Each structure stands twice: as structure tokens, then as C-alpha cells.
Amino acid sequence: MAPTFIDPTSKSRNKAGLRKGHLRLVGTSPDSKRTATATRAKAGVSRPLLAKPARAELAQNLPHPDLPLDRILVGECIAQMNALPAESIDCIFADPPYNLQLSGELRRPNDSMVDAVDDDWDKFDSFSDYDAFSKAWLKAAQRLLKPNGTIWVIGSYHNIFRLGAQLQDLGFWMLNDVVWRKTNPMPNFRGKRFTNAHETLIWCAKSQDARGYTFNYDAMKVLNDDLQMRSDWLIPICSGGERLRGEDGAKAHPTQKPEALLHRVLVSSTKPGDVVLDPFFGSGTTGAVAKRLGRRFIGIERETRYAKAAERRISTVQPAAHDDVETMRSKKEEPRIPFGWVVERGLLQPGTVLFDQSRRHSAKVRADGSLTTRDASGSIHKMGAHVMGATACNGWTFWYFEVEGQLKPIDILRQKLRAETV
Numbered sequence: 001m002a003p004t005f006i007d008p009t010s011k012s013r014n015k016a017g018l019r020k021g022h023l024r025l026v027g028t029s030p031d032s033k034r035t036a037t038a039t040r041a042k043a044g045v046s047r048p049l050l051a052k053p054a055r056a057e058l059a060q061n062l063p064h065p066d067l068p069l070d071r072i073l074v075g076e077c078i079a080q081m082n083a084l085p086a087e088s089i090d091c092i093f094a095d096p097p098y099n100l101q102l103s104g105e106l107r108r109p110n111d112s113m114v115d116a117v118d119d120d121w122d123k124f125d126s127f128s129d130y131d132a133f134s135k136a137w138l139k140a141a142q143r144l145l146k147p148n149g150t151i152w153v154i155g156s157y158h159n160i161f162r163l164g165a166q167l168q169d170l171g172f173w174m175l176n177d178v179v180w181r182k183t184n185p186m187p188n189f190r191g192k193r194f195t196n197a198h199e200t201l202i203w204c205a206k207s208q209d210a211r212g213y214t215f216n217y218d219a220m221k222v223l224n225d226d227l228q229m230r231s232d233w234l235i236p237i238c239s240g241g242e243r244l245r246g247e248d249g250a251k252a253h254p255t256q257k258p259e260a261l262l263h264r265v266l267v268s269s270t271k272p273g274d275v276v277l278d279p280f281f282g283s284g285t286t287g288a289v290a291k292r293l294g295r296r297f298i299g300i301e302r303e304t305r306y307a308k309a310a311e312r313r314i315s316t317v318q319p320a321a322h323d324d325v326e327t328m329r330s331k332k333e334e335p336r337i338p339f340g341w342v343v344e345r346g347l348l349q350p351g352t353v354l355f356d357q358s359r360r361h362s363a364k365v366r367a368d369g370s371l372t373t374r375d376a377s378g379s380i381h382k383m384g385a386h387v388m389g390a391t392a393c394n395g396w397t398f399w400y401f402e403v404e405g406q407l408k409p410i411d412i413l414r415q416k417l418r419a420e421t422v
């Protein structure tokens with residue numbers, strides 16, 4: 001598909017309703033999924049496509065109508081960001097110039113040239129120039145973030161400390177720094193320093209008192225085989241088939257990030273339907289992963305050749321089905337089910353005897369959902385604590401009911417009701 005390029009500075013709109021200078025990217029959008037949901041509802045299909053909380057979230061979280069969703073804006077990121085509506089972005093991923101300050105050619109031991117980042121976009125006259133640029137784009141980013149939005153900034157030792165100081169000076173609140181450890185780093189050819197095998201990501205809330213930012217703790221835990229996700233991520237650099245190349249076989253972009261890195265960033269800190277902005281879009285890694293995961297993206301890139309490559313790349317990405325991009329919900333987000341409902345719904349009859357797993361304790365279910373023992377009565381939780389002589393107990397995991405001689409946890413009855421509730 002030929003990219004649709006027009007004068008990036010013009011604000012007039014073309015036939016498709018796009019501001020000139022935007023690249024339109026075609027593909028299935030979450031909007032079309034919403035239409036599909038409405039069509040199913042009209043047709044009398046009763047099963048919701050999304051669990052109730054997810055549908056409610058989508059309704060609350062409709063993107064700002066003036067956002068150029070799923071498009072690449074070609075131009076300087078500060079001006080482009082300043083033209084977007086305030087407090088409209090859920091998450092920003094920024095991979096700014098490194099300011100590598102390379103001097104001279106870098107060669108391998110066999111005398112071949114190392115493909116280092118020596119492009120104009122990475123050149124600044126001084127640290128203070130770099131700092132002034134960083135401050136300006138970070139301020140623009142701060143204006144765009146929703147109060148509960150978060151920002152990720154990635155960099156190397158050349159720039160990440162300067163960016164970290166700017167983030168704190170501007171009032172962002174650091175949530176984590178994450179070390180992306182590269183499994184296959186480029187060797188140190190001159191043998192004068194350690195191999196530089198990592199980059200650092202800083203993840204920040206908009207301010208210290210920001211509440212309600214997205215962190216999908218349970219999704220991260222399950223992604224890590226049920227162990228809490230740590231702040232050191234082992235991920236290879238982008239290579240092989242994932243690496244975009246031009247017709248001459250050369251890399252289309254010198255610092256293309258691996259999709260696995262963006263996958264983890266977006267699954268951890270965004271929800272389906274969220275708007276993700278990348279002001280240094282490059283080859284469009286953020287857009288490709290966002291599209292696949294059912295997030296909306298806005299990319300800003302000043303080099304036309306990179307924007308074109310990104311557009312081609314993203315147009316080939318297939319979005320995953322809506323249900324497949326839902327992530328694990330935390331227990332706190334699950335609907336509350338009172339034990340009385342289990343009795344009301346006839347899943348347990350009044351008079352049923354419950355046991356603890358070792359059958360040392362027992363209690364009888366009453367019609368109102370309370371339990372009674374020889375000397376006390378109360379909720380499943382109170383009676384669990386009472387028989388153990390403990391101060392607290394989770395009755396759902398303590399009590400069991402008997403089916404053909406086998407004990408089954410009453411929690412499976414709660415799960416059954418939850419499945420009907422969502």
C-alpha cells in the first residue's frame with residue numbers, strides 16, 4: 001500500500017478526515033469490534049463478548065475524539081505533541097535519541113565497519129542542548145498524559161541518567177527502573193570496556209499523588225510462570241526475521257527495538273483499547289505491538305523514510321481477537337460473591353455439613369448462608385477462624401463440601417456463580 005503523504009505542516013483535513021501529514025494505517029480496530037458486539041446484541045446473542053468489567057471499562061475509557069488514532073504523524077515530536085488534546089493519553093513509550101557522541105568509525109577486529117548510530121537525529125552540540133530538548137519533550141508528554149497515565153523512557157548510560165533527573169525535576173513519580181538485559185549484545189570490539197549488555201527503562205506515574213495507574217500485576221505474574229515479575233528482563237535484541245530491512249538488505253532503522261520488549265511494557269501497563277503514544281516512533285515497534293494487542297497507537301517520527309517503513313510494517317500486523325488480549329484480573333477486581341448466594345441458588349442445601357480439608361472441624365450451613373457449630377454461629381469466615389482459634393480465616397478456601405465421599409472446596413461454587421455474573 002502506498003503511504004499517503006501530504007504536507008506535514010498543514011492542519012486541513014483530507015477526504016478521509018485525516019489531518020494532512022498523518023499516515024493512515026488500515027486494519028481491524030477496536031471500534032469495529034465494538035460494532036460487532038452491538039450487532040451480536042441486536043441479533044439476540046446473549047453471551048457477552050467481553051466480561052462485564054471489561055465492557056464497563058471500555059465505555060468509560062473511550063479515546064478523546066480529536067486524537068489521530070492508529071496513525072503516524074510525520075514531524076518534530078514537540079510541535080506534534082503540543083497539537084494533541086491535553087490529558088488524552090493512557091501511556092507513553094519514548095525511545096529518544098541516545099546522544100551517543102560517536103567520533104570516528106568503529107571497526108570490528110576483521111576491519112569491517114560496525115553499524116553504529118551516527119545519524120543526524122542523534123546529534124546534539126552539548127549536554128545542555130540535549131537536556132533542553134529532553135525537558136521540552138518531557139513537558140509536552142506530561143501535558144498529554146491522563147492523570148492516571150504512565151510514561152516509559154528507555155535509554156543507555158549515555159542518556160538515561162540525564163533523562164531520569166529531568167523526569168524527577170518535572171514532577172513525574174518513578175515507579176520502577178527496569179533493566180533490559182540483552183541475551184545477545186554487541187561485543188565491545190576495542191576490548192577497552194565491559195560489553196554494554198543492557199538498557200534501562202524508567203517507568204513513571206504522572207505525579208507523586210497520581211492514583212489508579214494501570215499495573216497488571218497478575219498478568220505479569222502469570223507471564224512469569226506464577227512468580228512475581230522482576231525488574232530485570234532478559235530479552236534478545238531485535239534480529240532475524242523481525243529486523244526490518246530495505247531492498248538492499250540494510251537495516252531499515254539502526255535502533256529497532258524487539259517486539260518482546262514492547263509486548264511486556266504494554267501488557268504490564270495498559271488495557272485493551274488504551275491509547276499509547278510513541279513520540280520517537282522509528283520503525284514503529286510500539287505501533288506494531290499495540291495493534292496486535294488491541295491497543296490504539298499514535299506515532300510521531302520526524303524522518304519520512306522511517307515513517308514509511310513503520311507504516312508498511314504495521315499494515316501487515318494482524319490484531320489478536322478481543323478476548324485473547326484480555327489479561328489476568330487481580331482478585332480484587334473479581335465480582336464479590338456472598339456465600340448466602342450459594343445457598344439461595346440451591347448449590348448447597350440448608351443443613352449441608354461442611355468440613356475443613358482434614359475433616360477435623362465441621363459446621364452446618366443454614367438458610368441465610370451462616371454456619372453453625374456446636375458452640376457458635378456466623379459467616380463462613382468467622383466460623384473458620386472460630387474452629388481454628390485464629391483471628392481471621394478465608395472461609396472460601398477453608399471449608400469443603402462432600403460429594404460421593406470426596407471433599408470439594410466451596411470456592412468452586414463461588415467460581416461457578418462468578419462465571420454467571422460476568
Ligand SMILES: C[S@@+](CC[C@H](N)C(=O)[O-])C[C@H]1O[C@@H](n2cnc3c(N)ncnc32)[C@H](O)[C@@H]1O
Nearest residue numbers: 076077095121256257280282283284285301302
Ligand atoms: C531511538 S530511535 C527509536 C526506535 C524505535 N523505538 C524502534 O523500535 O524503531 C529514535 C527515533 O526518533 C526519531 N527522532 C529523533 N528526534 C526526533 C524529534 N525531535 N521528533 C520526532 N522524531 C525524532 C529518530 O528519527 C529515530 O527514528
